[in-house]
Amino acid sequence: MQFGDGKQYYYGDPATIPGMPMDTKANLTGVVVSADIDLSEGDILRVGGELQYYRLDDWWPPSGGNMAPNTFENINNGQRDRYALFGEWEANLDPQWVSLFGVRHETVKMNTGDVHGYAETNGMGMMVNNQLIDSSNFNSQDRNKTDRNWDLTALLRYTPDSTQTYEFGLARKTRSPNLYERYTWSTWAMAAIMNNFVGDGNGYIGNLDLEPEVAHTVSFTLDWHSQDRRWEFKATPYYTRVTDYIDAMRCTDGASCTEANATTTDQFVVLQYVNQPARLYGIDLYGHMPLAKTDWGRFGLNGVLNYTNGKNLDTDDGLYNVMPLNATLILTHQHGGWDNALELVLAHRKDDVSDVRNEIKTPGYGLLNLRGSYSWKQARVDFGIENLFDKLYYLPTGGAYTGQGRTMAINGIPWGIAVPGKGRSVYTAVSFKF
Numbered sequence: 245m246q247f248g249d250g251k252q253y254y255y256g257d258p259a260t261i262p263g264m265p266m267d268t269k270a271n272l273t274g275v276v277v278s279a280d281i282d283l284s285e286g287d288i289l290r291v292g293g294e295l296q297y298y299r300l301d302d303w304w305p306p307s308g309g310n311m312a313p314n315t316f317e318n319i320n321n322g323q324r325d326r327y328a329l330f331g332e333w334e335a336n337l338d339p340q341w342v343s344l345f346g347v348r349h350e351t352v353k354m355n356t357g358d359v360h361g362y363a364e365t366n367g368m369g370m371m372v373n374n375q376l377i378d379s380s381n382f383n384s385q386d387r388n389k390t391d392r393n394w395d396l397t398a399l400l401r402y403t404p405d406s407t408q409t410y411e412f413g414l415a416r417k418t419r420s421p422n423l424y425e426r427y428t429w430s431t432w433a434m435a436a437i438m439n440n441f442v443g444d445g446n447g448y449i450g451n452l453d454l455e456p457e458v459a460h461t462v463s464f465t466l467d468w469h470s471q472d473r474r475w476e477f478k479a480t481p482y483y484t485r486v487t488d489y490i491d492a493m494r495c496t497d498g499a500s501c502t503e504a505n506a507t508t509t510d511q512f513v514v515l516q517y518v519n520q521p522a523r524l525y526g527i528d529l530y531g532h533m534p535l536a537k538t539d540w541g542r543f544g545l546n547g548v549l550n551y552t553n554g555k556n557l558d559t560d561d562g563l564y565n566v567m568p569l570n571a572t573l574i575l576t577h578q579h580g581g582w583d584n585a586l587e588l589v590l591a592h593r594k595d596d597v598s599d600v601r602n603e604i605k606t607p608g609y610g611l612l613n614l615r616g617s618y619s620w621k622q623a624r625v626d627f628g629i630e631n632l633f634d635k636l637y638y639l640p641t642g643g644a645y646t647g648q649g650r651t652m653a654i655n656g657i658p659w660g661i662a663v664p665g666k667g668r669s670v671y672t673a674v675s676f677k678f
């Protein structure tokens with residue numbers, strides 16, 4: 245955690261304890277086998293299997309002060325193995341109807357060994373860290389988990405004529421928790437913030453009782469277009485209900501689970517993973533059309549719009565890291581070897597956030613990008629300017645900026661700084677085809 249000149253390296257008083265080394269070793273071995281079988285004209289069966297063996301060790305060697313004298317075992321001999329079988333059947337019922345059914349069963353086996361902290365103590369006074377309580381509690385519990393997950397998809401595509409297609413989809417998708425969500429064990433804020441894999445700067449504690457999250461989605465796609473697809477309009481609204489969505493709650497029992505941690509709205513906090521029901525809905529729009537054909541080339545317009553709304557049905561809270569309403573409009577120009585574009589990127593302000601995580605709100609923005617390219621038979625040159633007006637904006641899904649200062653202390657750095665997007669950037673590229 246001590247990389248970069250902007251970060252504090254020595255801790256303690258006097259400040260003589262060097263930064264905190266964190267080591268990880270992971271190993272993934274896997275194989276996928278699949279086959280396509282033509283059953284009859286237009287009937288295709290795809291079947292297969294997948295094996296994955298994943299091992300992970302996470303250990304933090306001692307560096308002094310509270311971080312000594314032993315090695316802190318964050319995840320000791322973690323394992324996450326997946327055994328999957330899947331099949332998909334695509335049937336062209338007639339020229340107008342296509343159906344697709346898929347099923348996948350996956351067994352996920354997870355386990356991890358005993359752990360211990362830097363010291364077999366619980367700290368004292370301001371330095372309470374519960375290392376002994378937390379590790380003993382973790383070591384006394386059964387960590388052997390087996391999930392049996394079913395995924396299903398059903399899709400029906402209707403093409404009444406060559407200018408329109410409609411698609412109806414149903415899907416069930418399951419995700420088992422990862423090793424950090426299930427097996428990180430320390431309620432000490434310093435350890436918990438090292439177990440953040442979502443970029444919001446908070447501390448996270450694993451949960452041995454986590455269940456796989458199961459999402460059921462209904463979607464519909466409308467695709468209208470001219471026969472030659474010179475103009476096209478696509479809309480995909482969808483609704484997803486998630487049982488056992490893996491969200492987080494302010495921790496309730498442990499070294500950092502104080503009254504202040506439970507109520508603050510403008511600080512980093514310590515959270516524990518938890519299953520709660522959630523729902524998402526949204527719409528994706530896409531379209532393009534020709535504008536004009538002139539002596540200087542052809543002009544066209546492309547557009548994309550995305551909207552997602554997520555909600556935790558237990559707490560009424562927003563879901564973390566959801567992109568606000570956003571759109572891209574592109575004016576295109578083609579003439580001879582030239583292929584140019586003027587892009588307008590728009591994002592709405594983000595105020596529907598995950599309050600439990602004190603997620604940062606970001607203002608709306610508009611950016612202009614210029615792109616140009618010229619192609620010869622075998623070569624192509626690309627060039628452009630992104631963020632033409634060098635506008636300062638913040639990434640709605642960029643999380644919290646935690647790159648400077650006393651980063652080992654949960655609130656040793658200021659809360660509430662979103663990560664800025666790139667300033668004006670000029671790029672160029674050359675490519676050749678042989």
Ligand SMILES: [Cu+2]
Pocket residue numbers: 264311434652
């Ligand atoms: Cu540390």
